[in-house]
Structure formats: structure tokens, C-alpha cells
Amino acid sequence: MHPPVTDPALVAALRSDLTASSYHVDGVEDLLGPLAAAALHREQALPARRAVSAAVAGRAPSDHDPRATLAGLFLLGLPVPRAALDRALPTVRADGMARLGLVTARGADADDEVRALADLRPYASTDAVGDARWWLASDLGELATGGRLATDHVLGAGGASLTLAQVTVRRPTGQVLDLGTGCGIQALHAARHARRVVATDISRRALAFAELNVALNAPADADVELRAGSMFEPVAGDRFDLVVSNPPFVITPRTGAAGRAVAEALGDYEYRDGGRAGDDLVRDLVLGLRDVLVPGGVAQLLGNWEHRTGQAWTERVGAWLDEAGLDGWIIQREVLDPAEYAETWIRDGGTTPDREPDAWAAAYGAWLDDFAARDVEAVGFGIVTLRRPESGTPTLRRLEEHTGSVRQPLGAHIARSLAAHDWLAARDETALAGARLVVAADVTEERYLEPGAADPNVVVVRQGDGLGRGVHASSPLAALVGACDGELTVGQIVGALAALYEVPADALAAELLPAVRNLVRDGFLAE
Template sequence: MSADLSAHPLSDHVVVESLGADLRAAGYDSEGVSALLGEEAEAALAAGLWWPAQRACAAAARRSPALVALIRLFLLAEALDESVVREGFPTTSVADLLTQGVLERVADTEYRSILDIRPYADDAGTYLLISDQDTGLRDGPVNHDHVLGVGGASISLARAVIRRPARRALDLGTGCGVQALHLAAHAEDVVATDTNDRALALASATARLNGMTWDLRNGSLFEPVHGEQFDLIISNPPFVVSAGAQDYIYRDSGVSGDRLCAKLIADLPAHLAPGGTATVLANWMVFDADDWQARPREWFADYPLDVWLVQRDLADPISYISLWLADAGEPADVLVARAGAWADWFDANGVVGIGMGVITLRAKDIGDDSAPVHILEEITGAGEEVTGPEAEAFLARQRYLAEVTDADLLALPLSTAPVLLEEQSLPGEQGWQTISHVVRRPGGPGAVLGLDEVSKALLAGCRGEVPLGTLIELLAGYHGVEADALAQAAMPVVREAIGRGILHEVSRPPGKSSE
């Protein structure tokens, strides 16, 4: 295979079309693969256990030879005889698959796949996604220009994006194109960029396999879209915090520390259209574990966009280094040397941890001269991951709180969303004694609020029937306190409850945007 084709696989559109036709004819899609493997074998394969899938393929070899051949090639990474390969590709020649970087020869008549071509599905449809095979399928280290497939980070990003219809959308650092697949369902024009030529080649083939057209451009950060604006920007950049070497393009930016993320954030406002939104995955350096926000606060000083930054994890240097070295497949002596140098750099720069999370940003509408809202917080609970609908509603609620006065709220009837009241008690002389009350809105990231007895009663009374001020007057009379004093004490809790979607105006359900 020539060096050019190695860096630019599937560059022949005719071969891509032929390959796609064979995959579709075999039923190689999410539904077909699931039906052949069965639920248990498919789940085992996703967890890295192969033999149940191999067993299912052996049982189905006679009735579905083409589909079995494709599963064995692309999902199980088996070396297959040419006769079996031809079962999966009746119209695409093996010679073309070799020269186009799909297969490699391992013996006289045996071949195995270089690429990972797999079905992928979301709420909008089912697709085929092309990437490089990871170290779970192949021996040895990955290449410098290795292209990742779908992973935990890309799935988290896809779920966190605010999915509005958009005229123009930008996928900055597209990799194999998984985010662009999602964008194509609700954006008229999709621009996708990367610095890795191989990634752009595989993204181009992914688009063609799925009958899509994306504007693919090579370049770093916003350089390929200079002077352009977008209604939606998403990015899963090479955010790994390190000394600045670029061992692997998919993870290493080539600049030290978290400067790539800092520059991405700094340059983003100029490219976001009025009213547009952006979702970015990022890592940042932490120099004091008790003040993990210090670095992001620098990024957002005097920042013109609304911001919701959620730290999902705070990793110590050893855990962080181990995480990122585990997927490269390097030999032990290389890992030891690389890990030691990386840890030395963290020590020399005073890095005690690395924050990891998702940032949602929103540009103000034309004519809106209000101050931007910046919320930086840590939400680490399982099941509390940021989702697009929750992010949109959260920013809308924060904008609402910035505009509404306490007097306005006291005049409004408020309603409590469907929440759960959780109480903790300790045994005492008089039996169980409640020591804490917490309300939680299921499914909402950070939608938890601690209450005292008075605020607990106040939320119970918010049923959208009487103004908040009237409820506070009733509670004040019951407890024998001044209504104004109780209102002053209650308003921070009321505002926090509104911000978390626990309380809302009767006419504004908590899951809806204010727009």
C-alpha cells in the first residue's frame, strides 16, 4: 500500500459506494447485527468478551454467510480466508479493499481488516461509522495518526449537545465523524475540521457511506473557519493535559498544559452566531484541590457568553496518566518511561489534579445587553450526566433568574416540579429524629436541594394556587415570625430551587426554555 493511501484510506469514491452496497445487502446494520448475535452476546462483545459473539457467528454461518463474514472482519478482527471475505463482499474486489486501506494480507489467502466499520445508532437513525481498530482488537501500539471510534467521551458529548434546528453547525476536531453524524439530523450545513488527514479521510468515507455531505476542512481550532459564524459549535478536542509532545494526534494537542482548551474557549465567541449554542469537552489543570475552579475562572473572566461548566471528575496525576496511557498499546518499557516523564512535568508545574467536564455556552440574542451568566460547578453523581435538554433548560432558568426580581417572584404562584423528598434520621431518646431533608428532581444533573423545616413546608405549599408571598405570610404566622424577615431568608432557597428546576412559574414548566 502506498504511503498516500495509508494516510488517506477509502479515497476512491467508487470503492466506497461499492463497499456500502455490499454492507447494506448483507444487512450489516444495528438491527441486523443485533438480531444475529442476540442480546446477551452483543452485550458481552460491548464489554470486551468475544467468545459469545464468535459462537453466535458459528451458528449462523450457513444461513447468513455475508453478515457473519462482516461481523468477523470488522467487529471481531479475525483473519479470514479469501473465500470467506468474498462472502461479505460479492461486488467489491479484494484487490480494491487492499489498495484502499480496508484490508491487509496476513497470509497467502488470508486477510484481516485494518479499519473498524461498525453500525451505530441514535434516536434519529442508524449509520455506519469508520475508524481505526483500537488496541482491544490489534496487537502493538496504535499509529501516530490513529483515528478513534465511538467511546465514552464522544457519547457523552453527543448527549450533552442542545439539539435545535440549525442552519450551520461546526464539529471542531471531528475525528471519525461521529458528532457530524448527529449534526446532520438537525443542521442544514455541517462543517467538520481536524488536523489529522487520516481522520478527515475516514470522516469523508463515513459521510458517503451514510448518504451525507459534509464540508471537511484541515486545520487547527478555528483557523479553517476564519471569519465564519455558526448556530451550533461542538468540540471534542485533543484536550489531554501534558508537557506538549504530540505522540498521538487524537489525544495530544502539541501545546503544553491546558492551553489548547483555553484558546478554544477564548476564540469561540467570535464564531458563534447570536442566540447560538456550543458544547465543548475540556480538561483543565488544578493547582489546589480545594479550588478546582481557579483555572476555568481565568478562561471566563469578562467572557461575553452564558456559561455552564460542569466538572464530572477530578483526577489525580497518577490516575490521569494511567488512563491515557492504557489505550495506546505501547510496550511496558515505553509506558514506564513516558509515565515517569509525564509525572515529573506535573510535579514541576505544581499540578495536583486535572478537572474533566463539559462546558455549555450560549450567545446572547441581538439587542440583548444583559450581563452574561456564568455557573461553574461540580456534578459527579451517576445518572446526573449533562444532557442537551437539561443544558438548554438550565441556561434558560439562569437567564430568567437574572431578569426576575424578588418582588416579581413573591407576586407569582409557583409550582413544585415532580420531585422526591429524601430524609435522613438518627435514633434518639424519642425514637427516630430527622436530621436532614433533601429534594431531588429525578434525571436532572445537580437537581438536588437541601431544606430545613420551613423551606420544606414552603415547597409543599407551592402548588400553583396562591402567590409565593401569600404562602410566606401564612408560614410566618404559623411560626410567629415577621413575614418580611422570612421572605428575605427564603428567597435564596427559592431562587436555587428555580435554578435547579425544582420550582417554576405555573406557566413555565421546569423542562422548557424561556424562549
């Protein structure tokens, strides 16, 4: 199927029509109702189809609710009468949408069917800049087509894309690289705070969708350049202040009998399969980023990494950071065993055990064989934040697991944590004791007491923002946090607490200052 075409006049007309149509996230959810909207988020279309049918029942096509027409056409893959689409998009109309490559029409009469050639859906997100409300074009998914995805399928904005957009550090900056742009979602987010964005992809089809989405949604003064090519090839010699990437990180069998079995059963999906064995693609990204970052530049990406028998994942991924010569903060968000991982990604492309049992079994077995060959006992998924040091050697090497809920958007919290790391790196314990700190507004204290007890046996200092960390605090540490209002230095507070608890001040400082350092690093306390 041909990719979409970007005609500036038609795209402008489409933007105007969509703005007037109430075809946005809230408008569609209002049309469908909470039950059908929730089911659609779970990839269950039947309730939404019923809601769309009810919205148009008994009405002439020229009177159909534009939201019902557009949701039925682009979200559910239903045919709609030409007259209904002309009402929903009165400027660009069905003919213009056909010229853009987004629909195909059976004929020119008002009652002739129009079918979608692409997914066009409203998008809503909040990143560190603020709210983003767009429409994103991509290939039709399995829900609309009822079949397996094509190997050159261009994915829309899924959960991983949304996560990356929300965790990215956002500040006014110069050049941003979106490596592996897909439909262009990260480039759109970057265009709101960067002077210039370069978006790359190995897929020409993806770049065609990205071009359309940038034209449809980016600010009028945005400078977004699209380049074709793999990995860092399209930007050789360029340097960037920020690099973002939601790469094709899925660990797919690539060699030997296992690789051949998966290729024959499923094909190679460009949007998720990077063409490298194991987790080499993510490793290669990490190792190559130093050469495209300016000093102080930040890179943020999502990735998978293997947990191999006898080696901690932190040791394996930490070795990548050491070799790359970059500051690194890795947050592992999820861990799947090899069987769970295989099931997830075989099903992702539309192959199921009931629909295609032979393909399912062949791919499943090949995935398990591939993992067993490298002694892989689990696969981690997480957020990678890297930074090229301004000078000298890296000072940040932090690898941790955080599988609980987080408060998105996380980008501002990550930016503050990087700044706090730099502030701490420039201060020894004496300088830290001389700082006047303030407790963050989102920090609360939880006390747990046994029934009838006068004093708590557990005190937890918890942040409501960011990663929502909870720190088990001693009574002196909890008291110190409570006293941090910017008036007294940390050392003065420690001295007062030492007198209160009748302990040597030096001993109490030796206990509390390392904890204070961690609280500053994690955003509980700030200067």
C-alpha cells in the same frame, strides 16, 4: 496505511447491505451473548472470539451469519473467507469494500482471506433529538491489531464522544461548527438539527473517515462541509450558532527533557495531543470562541484543566471565562492525580509496562516531571458550556463539581437551565414572588426520620432527570415545592406558610426566595 475512499455508489451499496445484515448494536450483542458482549466493552476479546467461532462452526463460508462475519472482521480483527464477506455484504461485496479502502483481500477465490483495514462498527446513541443508529468507520484499535496505535490513528466513537453528543444542546439551528471532528461523529449528530455543518480537523486522515461516515449515515439533505486546518484557522470570518468540540485536550509533556522523552517513547498522537503545553489548548479554545459565535450562540466542549498548588481550579478556569467575555457553565466530572493521569494516557496508546517497560518508564517519569514543574497536584475533566451574550456583559459564571451519575442525554436539561438563568436574570425578588411555578414531573421528596419520631430530621428534594441533584430542604421549603402547582404565586404560598409556621412573612420570604431561585435554575421548578 492509506485512508478510506468515499465512492458514492459503493457507499450506497454498503449502507443497503448493512441495513439488511442485522449488523447493529442489538444484533451483535444478540450474537455474542451478554457475557462476551460485556467483555468486549471492557476490551477483552477472547469471549467474543469464541462466540463468533461457535456461530460459524460447521458451516460453509457462504452460509456464515453476516453478523459473525462482520463482527469478526471489523471488531476483532479476524480474517474471514471472501465468500463469507460476499454473503454478508452481497451488493458491495469484498471487491467493493477493497475499493473503499476498508479491507484487503489476499486473492480472488472464495476461500481466500479478507482482512480489515479499518474498524467498521454499529453505533447507537440517544441525544436530545432522539435515537441515532449508524455505522462508524475509523482506524483499527489495539484490540484488533494487537499493537501500539499509530500516531495518526483516527479514533472511533469512544466514551468522550458519546458524552459530548449527549450533553449538547439540540434545537433547530443555522450553522454548526464541529471543531476537531475526528471520524465525524459530532457532525453527524449536528446534521440532524442544523441547516449547515462545518467540520474541521488538522488530520487529513480523519477528514477522509469523516467524509465516508457522513456519506454512509447523514440524512440525504444534510449540508456538511469538511475543512482542513488547526483550531479556528479554517473558519476565520465565519460565525456559528453552535460550536461543538471534543478537542485533543490531553495534557502531554511538550517542552524540555520531559517533552523529548515522551515524544521519543510514544510519539505524538494527533487525536489527543494538541501540541500545546499544559492545559493551554483548552484555554485557547475558550478564549477564541467569542469570535466564531453569533450573539446568543452556544459552544460545548470537553476538556482537561490543571489543579495547581495554592489555586482553586474554579479560580483558574474562571479566569479564562472572564478573559473570554462569555457566559460559562463548567461541570467538573472527574479528578485524577498526576500518576493516575499519566498511567491512563500512556496505556491509551497501547503502551503497557509488561509489553514495553522502557517506553512505559520513560514516558511515566516525563509526565510526572512535567506536572511537577508547574506544581500540578491534580487534573480535572469536565463539560464546558459557553455562550456569547446577546448584548452587554456576561451574566452566567457557574463552576461546579458533579462526579455522581447523570441522566443522559443531558442536552435538553442544559438547554432548560440556560433558559431558566435568562428568566431569572430578568426578575428581581418581587417579580419572582409574583410568579406561578410548577414542580417538575421528575421531582420527588425523601424524608428521613429517627425510629419512632413523628417528624423528619432531614428532607431531601431530589430530581430524577438531568444531574440528579438532591437539595436538603427545610420543612417550609419542602412545603413550598409541594404547593407549586401553578395556581398560587410564590408570594401567596410564602404568606400561607408564614401563617402556618407563625413566623413573619418577610423573614420567611428572605429565607425561601433565594432557595426558590436556585430550584428554578436547576430545573426543580418552572413557570
